[in-house]
Amino acid sequence: MMNKTKIKRLLLSDTPIASLQIRGWVRTRRDAKTFSFIEVNDGSCLSGIQVIAEDSLANYEEVRRLSTGSAVAVSGELRESPGKAQKWEILATRIHIYQFAPEDYPLQKKRHTDEFLRSIGHLRPRTNKYGGVFRIRSEAAHEIHRFFHERDFIYVHTPILTGSDCEGAGELFRATTLEPGDHKEADGKDPYAHDFFGQKTHLTVSGQLEAEMFALALGDVYTFGPTFRAENSNTRRHASEFWMVEPEMAFCDLAENMAFAEAFVRHMVAHVLTRCEEDVGLFARFVDKSLLDTLGNIVEKPFVRISYQAAVDILKKSTATFSYEISYGKDLQTEHERYLAETHFRQPVIVHDYPRQIKPFYMRVNDDEKTVAAMDVIVPGIGEIIGGSQREERADVLETRMAETGMDDSSYWWYMDSRRYGSVPHSGFGLGFERFLMLVTGVTNIRDVIPFPRTPGSIDF
RNA sequence: UCCCCAGUAGCUCAGUUGGCAGAGCAGGUGGCUGUUAACCACCGCGUCCGUGGUUCGAGUCCGCGCUGGGGAGCCA
DSSP: OOOBOOHHHHHTOSSOEEEEEEEEEEEEEEEOSSEEEEEEEOSSSSOOEEEEEETTSTTHHHHTTOOTTOEEEEEEEEEEOSSSSOSEEEEEEEEEEEEOOOTTOSOOSSOOOHHHHHHTTTTGGGSHHHHHHHHHHHHHHHHHHHHHHHTTOEEOOOOSEEOOSOOSSSOOOBOOSSOGGGGOOTTSSOGGGGSTTSSOOEEOSOSHHHHHHHHHHHSEEEEEEEEEOOOOOOSTTOOSEEEEEEEEEESOOHHHHHHHHHHHHHHHHHHHHHHTHHHHHHHHHHTOTTHHHHHHHHHHSOOEEEEHHHHHHHHHHOOOOOSSOOOTTSOOOHHHHHIIIIIISSSOEEEEEEEGGGSOTTBOBOTTSSEEEEEEEEETTTEEEEEEEEBOOOHHHHHHHHHHTTOOGGGGHHHHHTTTSSOOOEEEEEEEHHHHHHHHHOOOOGGGSSSSOOBTTBOOO
């Protein structure tokens, strides 16, 4: 059996090839008098390759019936194409048909709406746009690991199942083997005593606290995996299951943290621009005309850095009208963040040093006692893509903060321990992987950068 | 969870003051052609989201529900 060749490799060839085989799916077929043009795509890249099927083929009558979506193996010769639109084509010597796609194949040779394609999520990766999204997703995921590995970060697999009652970020999904009725316990005892882990258990909302423990042992670490939020968020920027990249660095303060976050985002954008050029080109042409400008801007210009106080001052002075009042001590609203990144600065902005009362317990209290060493990276079009902070390393201050934010510190004894035995300044952040993908593709709905998205009321496929 | 918009052929949509359900694409047949979102001719294609109401008559107006989308909140 002849080995199959990926179309991606063939298109890069600088010489004809006498004999090869490709396997893929028919995108379109056009008939000429004595032969047929078949465009075959195998998913390895955006482009397909043009196959010339002459009427001398043994099964030419069948070949002429090949429809969009049909699966084939084509053996033949790679030769220069006399046509204008492509350099190479394959002159077929044999076409094996795995299966015809019948006429009710939902994907046509035309533009479909994203809404329709979501309803056929099992087929949409066969389209140009979604093939591109998921090739870019794969390339970016791979590069994240390479980026950290190159910088001597240790990759930590933090748990998906957690016993922490509250990790300080959002609503949690319950994980249980109990049946719904079993949760009632007549004698007033903890109903979860009989559950699988003997206590209330949830899906993780962040690997940060566990990552901190490893940073305080291994220096620089990161996690990259799924996280779950049971929030009833119905927006194009939220999903119930999404992936986060969370570096955590010992001996690192907020300024170093911000510098690292910026370097990370810029590296990733630059990498996608060069390594996924063809797919990014598709998005720049059909999805977001300003995509290349936006991404070039991110790669070339340093991010703006302003304190929360300065951001509030800018917003107060601005002539723009906001539906939410802006005042010191209140969190920035989406409209405020968008104004900063899209109207005022027109480039990514890092806002830092937020009021302590609007931020979680683990963020380090600054010397002014009023603010914490937090930072958010806001990018045009997406909003917040990174949230991070320097962590509170002082045990007594941390205890105060936990009390202040109404947390039960008994379940965090292990977290507190890390502040008793060789505690050091350390920092980290979380990058929403899907939001990054929205940024580099121009895709405006998070459901369209996740293979099988989970959102409130929707868990098909 | 709140506010707004939408749901008509396989897909994308039009459908006027309420009066016989339409087009393009896809599919089928034939023609033409080193074509490339091919082209030309002909053919078929409907639970007008569901439900109740108003009316001589509802795709169209009204109530309720379902689904999808956008915005907000929450957040990454």
